[in-house]
Amino acid sequence: MKKKKNNTPTDSELEILHVLWENGPSTVRFVNDHLNKKKEVGYTTTLKFMQIMTDKLLVRRNTESRTHIYEALVSESDTQSKLLTGFLESTFGGSAMKLVMQALGSHKASKQELDELKELINNIEKNQK
Amino acid sequence: MKKKKNNTPTDSELEILHVLWENGPSTVRFVNDHLNKKKEVGYTTTLKFMQIMTDKLLVRRNTESRTHIYEALVSESDTQSKLLTGFLESTFGGSAMKLVMQALGSHKASKQELDELKELINNIEKNQK
DNA sequence: TTGGAATTACGAAAGAATTCGTAGATATTC
DNA sequence: GAATATCTACGAATTCTTTCGTAATTCCAA
Numbered sequence: 293m294k295k296k297k298n299n300t301p302t303d304s305e306l307e308i309l310h311v312l313w314e315n316g317p318s319t320v321r322f323v324n325d326h327l328n329k330k331k332e333v334g335y336t337t338t339l340k341f342m343q344i345m346t347d348k349l350l351v352r353r354n355t356e357s358r359t360h361i362y363e364a365l366v367s368e369s370d371t372q373s374k375l376l377t378g379f380l381e382s383t384f385g386g387s388a389m390k391l392v393m394q395a396l397g398s399h400k401a402s403k404q405e406l407d408e409l410k411e412l413i414n415n416i417e418k419n420q421k
Numbered sequence: 422m423k424k425k426k427n428n429t430p431t432d433s434e435l436e437i438l439h440v441l442w443e444n445g446p447s448t449v450r451f452v453n454d455h456l457n458k459k460k461e462v463g464y465t466t467t468l469k470f471m472q473i474m475t476d477k478l479l480v481r482r483n484t485e486s487r488t489h490i491y492e493a494l495v496s497e498s499d500t501q502s503k504l505l506t507g508f509l510e511s512t513f514g515g516s517a518m519k520l521v522m523q524a525l526g527s528h529k530a531s532k533q534e535l536d537e538l539k540e541l542i543n544n545i546e547k548n549q550k
Numbered sequence: 551t552t553g554g555a556a557t558t559a560c561g562a563a564a565g566a567a568t569t570c571g572t573a574g575a576t577a578t579t580c
Numbered sequence: 581g582a583a584t585a586t587c588t589a590c591g592a593a594t595t596c597t598t599t600c601g602t603a604a605t606t607c608c609a610a
Contacts, residue, residue: 302596302597302598303511303597303598304597304598304599305597306511306512307511310514319557320557320558321556321557333599334599334600334601335556335557335600336558336559336599336600336601336602337598337599337600339557339558339559340559340560340598340599340600341598341599343558343559343560344597355558358556358557358558358605358606358607359556359557359558360557360558369523372512372513372519372520372523373523373527375508375512376512376520376523376524376527377527377528379504379508379512380524380528382432382435382436383435383500383501383504383505383508384501385439388524388525388528388529388530389530389534389537389538390501391501391505391520391524392521392524392525392538393537393538393541394498394501394502394505395505395509395517395520395521395524396517396521396538396541396542396545397541398502398505398506399506399509399517400517401517401518401545403546403549405518406542406545406546408518408522409518409521409522409525409542410539410542412522412525412526413525413535413538413539416525416530416535417532417535420532431566431567431568432567432568433567433568433569434567448587449587449588450586450587462569463569463570463571464570464586464587465569465570465571465572465588465589466568466569466570468587468588468589469568469569469570469589469590470568470569472588472589472590473567484588487575487576487577487586487587487588488586488587488588489587489588
């Protein structure tokens with residue numbers, strides 16, 4: 293029986309993943325500096341998280357040089373998709389439409405974004421036929 | 422200085438709120454029975470949460486009879502909106518459109534739902550002009 | 551080469567969320 | 581009215597997450 297891997301990151305882990313997704317493989321120092329633009333975080337705190345994430349297989353690291361290089365092992369869209377599914381379930385009873393309506397209703401979208409959205413809807417409808 | 426009320430429920434609290442939103446004012450027994458349809462939860466566990474939620478002003482209770490009646494003090498849509506904003510920020514970097522695209526892409530929507538959605542988009546565009 | 555700076559490993563404290571046991575009070579049943 | 585069931589209050593254990601201090605090692609600069 294294969295062990296079910298629990299790949300979903302916690303909030304703090306997610307912040308680190310964002311840095312890795314955006315900047316590619318990075319050192320703890322680099323990630324920590326980035327995080328500190330938003331809020332103060334100790335270096336060893338960031339280090340600890342990245343070690344935990346290595347255990348969880350959210351990232352892997354190259355340890356050839358003394359300063360390790362960390363790389364995301366999970367993709368941004370996969371992770372977003374998983375988190376979205378969980379959020380959808382817990383908050384909107386699993387109804388994606390309710391969530392979409394709520395999101396569109398309370399968060400501004402530009403003309404261009406709305407056009408893209410309509411385009412997407414058209415494609416979905418086309419494939420449904 | 423007024424104290425900032427942190428009204429956002431935790432996951433367990435949210436499950437209880439769903440029961441209250443759906444069924445109206447309820448006893449601990451009723452809520453606990455409902456929760457147990459999905460997963461095993463001890464009675465005093467549910468009770469404890471509802472007491473905590475009373476402190477947090479997420480619910481209020483009528484204590485006239487020995488068996489207290491609990492009632493949601495926060496609305497479903499307000500709560501969803503708050504949780505959505507947080508989730509949007511942490512997972513999608515604040516981009517509602519990315520979330521909407523992801524949600525529509527990976528979760529099925531019916532013809533009717535898509536029509537409603539287009540209707541909503543039209544209204545938004547109309548108001549933007 | 552020696553002392554300071556940077557890095558990793560590790561443990562553990564602190565905080566937050568969840569879960570439940572027990573005690574005491576009140577209601578119900580036989 | 582005695583035994584049983586139900587309910588609230590409360591504290592505390594447990595688990596998960598976050599945060600950091602310290603030690604050991606390696607690198608670098610004067």
